[in-house]
Amino acid sequence: MGVHTAHNAESSDHAAVSHQFEDIGQQNEIYIVGMWTFLVTEIMFFGVLFFAYVLYRWKFGDVFYEAHKVLNVRLGFINTTVLLTSSLFMALGVRSAMLKNRKMTLFWLISVIVCAFAFMVIKYFEYSAKIAAHEIPGPFFQWHGPGSAGQAEIFFSLYFAMTGLHGIHVLIGIITLGILAWMVAVKHKAVDDYMPIEMFGLYWHFVDIVWIFLFPLFYLMPHG
Amino acid sequence: MDHSENQAHHAPPLKMFIATFSFLLVMLWLTVAVSYVNLGPLNNVVAMTIAVAKMMAVILYFMGVKAGSKLVWFWAAAGFIWFLLMFFTLGDYMFRPNVVGW
Amino acid sequence: MKEETNSMPAHDAPQVNYLNWSHTVKSWLLTGDHKRIAMLYLISVSAFFLVGSAAAGLIRLELTSPRGVLLENETYNKIFTMHGVVMVFFFLIPAIPAILGNFLVPLMIGARDLAFPRLNLLSWYVYMAGGVCAVIAMMTGGVDTGWTFYTPYSSMYSKSQVVWAICGAFFAGFSSIFTGINFIVTIHKMRAPGLTWFRLPLFVWAQYATSVIMILGTPVIAITLLLVVVERTLHIGIFDPKLGGDPVLFQHLFWFYSHPAVYIMILPSMGVISELMACFSRKRVFGYSFVAFSSLAIAALGFLVWGHHMFVSSQSMYQGMVFSIISTVVAVPSAIKVFNWTATMYKGSIRLETPMYYALGFLGLFLIGGLTGLYLSSMATDIHLHDTYFVVAHFHYVMVGGTIMGYLGGLHFWWPKMTGRLYSEFWGRLSAILVFLGFNATFMPQFVVGYLGMPRRYHYYYLMPEFQIWHVLSSFGSILLAVGFMLPAFYLTWSYLKGPKAGPNPWNATGLEWTTQSPPMSHNFDEPPIVTEEAYAYDAEAEEAEDIEEAPAAKPAHAPKPAGG
Numbered sequence: 001m002g003v004h005t006a007h008n009a010e011s012s013d014h015a016a017v018s019h020q021f022e023d024i025g026q027q028n029e030i031y032i033v034g035m036w037t038f039l040v041t042e043i044m045f046f047g048v049l050f051f052a053y054v055l056y057r058w059k060f061g062d063v064f065y066e067a068h069k070v071l072n073v074r075l076g077f078i079n080t081t082v083l084l085t086s087s088l089f090m091a092l093g094v095r096s097a098m099l100k101n102r103k104m105t106l107f108w109l110i111s112v113i114v115c116a117f118a119f120m121v122i123k124y125f126e127y128s129a130k131i132a133a134h135e136i137p138g139p140f141f142q143w144h145g146p147g148s149a150g151q152a153e154i155f156f157s158l159y160f161a162m163t164g165l166h167g168i169h170v171l172i173g174i175i176t177l178g179i180l181a182w183m184v185a186v187k188h189k190a191v192d193d194y195m196p197i198e199m200f201g202l203y204w205h206f207v208d209i210v211w212i213f214l215f216p217l218f219y220l221m222p223h224g
Numbered sequence: 225m226d227h228s229e230n231q232a233h234h235a236p237p238l239k240m241f242i243a244t245f246s247f248l249l250v251m252l253w254l255t256v257a258v259s260y261v262n263l264g265p266l267n268n269v270v271a272m273t274i275a276v277a278k279m280m281a282v283i284l285y286f287m288g289v290k291a292g293s294k295l296v297w298f299w300a301a302a303g304f305i306w307f308l309l310m311f312f313t314l315g316d317y318m319f320r321p322n323v324v325g326w
Numbered sequence: 327m328k329e330e331t332n333s334m335p336a337h338d339a340p341q342v343n344y345l346n347w348s349h350t351v352k353s354w355l356l357t358g359d360h361k362r363i364a365m366l367y368l369i370s371v372s373a374f375f376l377v378g379s380a381a382a383g384l385i386r387l388e389l390t391s392p393r394g395v396l397l398e399n400e401t402y403n404k405i406f407t408m409h410g411v412v413m414v415f416f417f418l419i420p421a422i423p424a425i426l427g428n429f430l431v432p433l434m435i436g437a438r439d440l441a442f443p444r445l446n447l448l449s450w451y452v453y454m455a456g457g458v459c460a461v462i463a464m465m466t467g468g469v470d471t472g473w474t475f476y477t478p479y480s481s482m483y484s485k486s487q488v489v490w491a492i493c494g495a496f497f498a499g500f501s502s503i504f505t506g507i508n509f510i511v512t513i514h515k516m517r518a519p520g521l522t523w524f525r526l527p528l529f530v531w532a533q534y535a536t537s538v539i540m541i542l543g544t545p546v547i548a549i550t551l552l553l554v555v556v557e558r559t560l561h562i563g564i565f566d567p568k569l570g571g572d573p574v575l576f577q578h579l580f581w582f583y584s585h586p587a588v589y590i591m592i593l594p595s596m597g598v599i600s601e602l603m604a605c606f607s608r609k610r611v612f613g614y615s616f617v618a619f620s621s622l623a624i625a626a627l628g629f630l631v632w633g634h635h636m637f638v639s640s641q642s643m644y645q646g647m648v649f650s651i652i653s654t655v656v657a658v659p660s661a662i663k664v665f666n667w668t669a670t671m672y673k674g675s676i677r678l679e680t681p682m683y684y685a686l687g688f689l690g691l692f693l694i695g696g697l698t699g700l701y702l703s704s705m706a707t708d709i710h711l712h713d714t715y716f717v718v719a720h721f722h723y724v725m726v727g728g729t730i731m732g733y734l735g736g737l738h739f740w741w742p743k744m745t746g747r748l749y750s751e752f753w754g755r756l757s758a759i760l761v762f763l764g765f766n767a768t769f770m771p772q773f774v775v776g777y778l779g780m781p782r783r784y785h786y787y788y789l790m791p792e793f794q795i796w797h798v799l800s801s802f803g804s805i806l807l808a809v810g811f812m813l814p815a816f817y818l819t820w821s822y823l824k825g826p827k828a829g830p831n832p833w834n835a836t837g838l839e840w841t842t843q844s845p846p847m848s849h850n851f852d853e854p855p856i857v858t859e860e861a862y863a864y865d866a867e868a869e870e871a872e873d874i875e876e877a878p879a880a881k882p883a884h885a886p887k888p889a890g891g
Contacts, residue, residue, distance in 0.1 A: 019849070020432075020439035026515060029293060030441045034511045036299040037541055041503050043303035045545035048553075048579055051310045052564055055317060055575065073256070080252055088245040091286045098235040138561035150569035157562040157569075161553065198288075205287045212278045220259035222267030295514055306542045309629060313578045316633065319642040 028195055035199045039206050046210055049162045053217060056154055063147035067155040068221040070135060070145075072126060076219035079122050080211060086115030087208040094201040097194035102184060105197065109181040112204065116174045123167055127160075136160065159218055166214060169207045176200055236288070244285040251278050343746065343845040358443030359848055364429035365744070366450050371425060372815070374416035374457060381409035383808065386768075386801040392788040402785045403470035404486065410473025411491055415498040416457055418729050419587060422594035423505055423540075424453070426736045427533045429744060431509055433839035433846060434527050436518025436855040441511040442504075449504035456497030463490035472783065474584070477565040477576040481557040489558060492551045499544045499551075502590070506540030509533050518838065520857035527837055527861045528604075528617050532597025535621035539586045539593075539628065547583035550576065574639055581632035589628040591725055592692075593621055595732025596663055599685050602735055603667045604862040605835040606682035607674025611862055613666040620659035627656045637708045646705050653703035660696050664689065679833070680754030684735030687762040691727025695720060698773065713783075716776030719769045727765055734761065734814065741818060742828030746845040749821035753813055760810030767803025771796040836863050 021027040057064045093108030134142035137157045143149035180200055183191045190196060255274040263270065284290040289300050344361045347353075354362060384405050388396045397405065428446065432439055440446050463469050469491040471480040480488050513534045517526070554576070556562040563569050565576045604611045611617055633641055633649030667689060676682070698720040701707045711717060735758075742748055775796035780787060787793045831840040838855050839846075 018443075020437060020441065020443065020516070022854075029295075030511050030515045032292065033295050033299060033514060034441060034507055036296055037507045037510050040299055040303035040306070041507075041541050041545040043307050044542055045549050047307035047310055048546050048549045050307075051313070051579075052553075052575065054311070055314065056564075056571075058314075059317070060570065077252070077256060081249070084245065084248045084252065087248075087282060087286055088241060091241050091244075092238075095235045095238070095241070137563060141561075148570060150566075150571075153569045154564065154566075154571055157564050161556065161562050161564065165549075202287050205282050208286075209279050209282055212282070213275050216255055216259070216271040216275055220255060220271060222259065222264075222271070223262060302542070306629075310546075310582065312630065313575075313582075315648065316574075316578065316642045316645040317572075319644040320640065321642070 024193070028193075031195050031199055032202075035202045039202060042206055046162075046165065049158070049165065050213070050217075053158050053162065056151075056158065057217075057221075060148075060151040060154065063145075063151040064155050065221055065223055066145045066147050067143075067152045068218060070130070070133070071159070071219050072129070073219050075122055075126050076215055079119055080215045082115050082119050082122070083208050083211050086112045086119070087205055089115060090201045090204045094194065094198050097184075097191075097197040100194075102187070106181060106184045109177055109184065109197070113174060113177050113181065116170055116177065119170060120167065120174070123163070130156070130160075162214060163218070166207065166210050169210070173200075173204055173207055176203075236285075236291070240285055244281050247281050248278055251281075341843055342847060343843065344848045345745070345845050347848055356447070358439065358447055360428050360432050360440045360443065360446060361744070361846060361848075363446050363450050364425050367420060367424040367428060367453070370450070370454060370457065371417055371420055374412050375421075375811075378409055378412035378417055379808065379811065381405050381412065383804065385409060386804040388785050389797040390794075390801045392786070392791055392794050392797075394785040397785065399785070400470055401468075403472075403783070404464075404468030406783060407469045407472050407491075408464055411460060411463075411469065411495065414473055414587070415495045416453075416460065418591040418725055419498070419502055420453060420505075421591075421729065421733045422598065422736065423502070423509070423533060423536055423590070424449070426529075426598065426733070426740060427509065427536075427594060428505070430740060430839055431512060431530060431533055432516070433743075433842065433850055434530050434837060435513065435516060435521055436838045436851060436857065437512060437516040438849050438851065440508045441516060442508050445504050446508055449501040449508075452497050452504065453501035456494045456499075456501060458494075459490050459497060460494030463487040463494060466490065474580060475551065475554060475576075476580075477554060477557070477573040478567055481554045481563075481565055481576075489555050492555050496548050496551055499548045502540045503544045503548075506537035506544070509537040510541065513537075518855045518857055521838075524615060524618070525857055525860050526618075527597075528600035528611060528614070528621075529594075529597035531618040532593045532600070532621045535625040536590050536593045538622075539590050539625050543583040543586040543590075543629070546579060547587075550579040550583070574636070574641065577636050577639055578632070581635045582629070585632040585635060586625070586628045588721070588725065589624055591729040592732075593624060595688070595729045595736075596621065598732040598736035598739070599667060599688050600663075601835075601837070602681050602685035602739055603670045604864060605739070605833055606677045606679060606685065607671045608677070608864045609670055609674040609862070610860070610865055611666065612669035612672075613662070614861070616662050617666050620662045623659040624656060627652065627659065631656060631703075634703050634705075634708070637705050638712045643705075650703055650705040650708075654700060656703075657696060657700060660692075664693060664696070678755075680749075680751060680758055681735045681739035681833075683755055683758035683762075684731050684738065687758060687765075688728065688731035688735065690762070691723050691731060691765060695723030695727050698723065711776065713781055714776035715772040715780045715782055718782045719772035719776055722769050722772075727769075731761070734758070737814070737818075739833070740839070741821065742832045743839055743842075743844050743846070745822045745825075746828055746843075747821045747825035748828045748832060749817050749825055753817040757810050757813035757817075760806055760813065762810075764803050764806030764808070764810050768800050768807050769803070771799040771803070775800075836861065 017024050017027055021030065089108050089111040093105055093112060096104035096108055130136055134140050135156055137153050137160065141149070141153050141156070143152040145152065177200070180191065180197060182188075183196075251274050255271055258270050258274075259267065261267075283300060287300075289296055292300075344359055345365075354366065357363060357366075384397070385402075388394060388402060388405075394402065428440070431437075464487075466487050468486055469484070469488055470486045471484050471488055471491075475488065475492060475495075513526075513530060553562070553564055557565060563571055565571050565573045567573055600611050600617055631649055631653040633645055634653045637646050637650075667685075698716070702711060702717060702720055738749070738754055738758075775793050776782075778790075778793065778796075780790070780793050780796075787797075828844050830842060830844050832844075833840075838851075838857070841855060842850060
């Protein structure tokens, strides 16, 4: 490819290679592995909630089934599509960055922002519908469906905790994407190398994976 | 010049991304479609199998783990395996003497 | 100790090192240098240790009287909570990884820095943010839940500053996640050429195992505590028994991290002890690979035993049995280490210097702590001992006797490397002996009083006046212990300011960190070291005692490559 010039220990003053590394190859591998170890912590972070979900759905399956009917499958489906698309755009953005195509990189990054923003807007409508219908846990919670109101409240607790935590990750993603896009636009030297974008890409795909599981677990619950 | 980036960081072909994305969309449709068919307990199995397949597609191709080093494979697997460890807790809930609902 | 190093006399510091290359506050607060960050941690962790110790002092003072004359009930609850929160999250967990580990891991593996210097600095700031939250919690009324934050008390009933305290623990957790990520990647990818996994010092192995626990466990407690916060504030009630939720789920999730957290505290300490045993017995650590793998085994098994904290919590008895068996199994890798250290000393030429005093003290205390742990891991005896002072004594033997002995031993061992100064051997040995005696005097009586039935977290025991003698003994011991802890603060500060200069290798130890100048320069090594022999090559040195510090013989002409893998 020829984008990376040869380095050795003595000439590691190249702008893209930090002083503690030998060469760009080592640095890139370290960045990727570092990002993956971070994602491991993210997996455990969400993992707790997924585990709580499994436990309570196993215990309160019937009420959970009733409560899940309140969720809007169509909006959930659209949101999944939006997020999957954003993942594609992200992957294409990383690819453009690898190919040193600055304009296309910027284009794809902005496309991801648009998708993420659309996701949040849809989420906003979903949330406000729930709040208006008193389906938010807390003193205003009301449950008119069959089964225990408490168990339904736990369903919505989990729903808001998990999609909320996911939403926070999307928000953080939007902010980071904005910064990255700006850096690409002004030719900041930190994004000379594609690695920052690749690392963010890993994060973004992970957020997508979380949603890949959230969607069937919450919106497509089978009976029983 | 034996630097590893030369083979590892060739930008992957566009085709691969499109194929992965199409797979994801098909799987999404499939999981929604299956949810309207009552398969009993199999519904959960199918839904989770599809979700795992989608996850694998994202990890292997979008996140580039397929072309990654062994170390990346190792850490990518570690989190998911360790997450499963948490389900060890279910042993408690399965065998707990029944005190009001638990 | 101060952050600035102006006091370093100019005449005996002609060489530029990481401490004196710049004296500005900015150069400290924005540093990416792992050694400076270690020093920042040293200062802040010591400050928190002081706070936690003060709380401990109050507890011991209160317990000398069976009628609790000094503190109100709620104040007492807040004091022991403060002691626990500060000591666990702000002292024991960061102590060895963030101070000694930060300083030593890159030096020991021949790297110029950790993989992510800015992340490392961020971890210190996050730690400090957590510290500020904890201090706010104390200043605005304290927390009375105990450091375990059990629901539903913490999530529904407690009127105290639970949210601030949890924020403190949450941030401290993220700080250790960042440290863990840094260590893992650094140890994987930045070892010097020739430094294969089985040539690594055992301290590095221990740090690696610790980091694995940090990144796999810490997020679990972070989110669990966050769930308590949202339950308190937003009524998102996952643990709420009113709704049908299970408060015991909180305990599962809490101990899923907090039991392995004990290994976050003890494993690095074990790594330190391996180094000390080898150096002061002038022998290779006996069964190197067993010691190395036992660290990983402890890290892995440590994740499967959390339920032994919950034997009396309505957890299923059958699950309890499983946890009980696995908990007993953890004794195996721990015992492997103890036996191997003992075997290392066997026929070694033991030099009793301050760090070795601490190492020997560690052996004694950890042995008692570990063996009493077996009583607690067997479900039947635990029913009797649960939540008594027996438990308190046990975990202090492991966490304080294990971690602090290792920490102080390591601090004394690497102090000449960190500061370039020697301290007074006399005071060092005296403090080691005082800590050991004071420690036993403090906690041995607690085993007895706990076995007799004194519950933990109580300060009234006037119906059992015969307990008083044990509490008084324990409180007297704690004075000794306090003196033992205070001494290093004084003579180490003195050594830092006025101590005689240390050479690069005052202990004649092996290991890459001793091949650099003391204190090391900012980039650690002038040229990347090349490792040609295994760790702890003391046996060879026994014959030719003169040329220990000889540089490695082979110096390939081509530029070295990182070991990778």
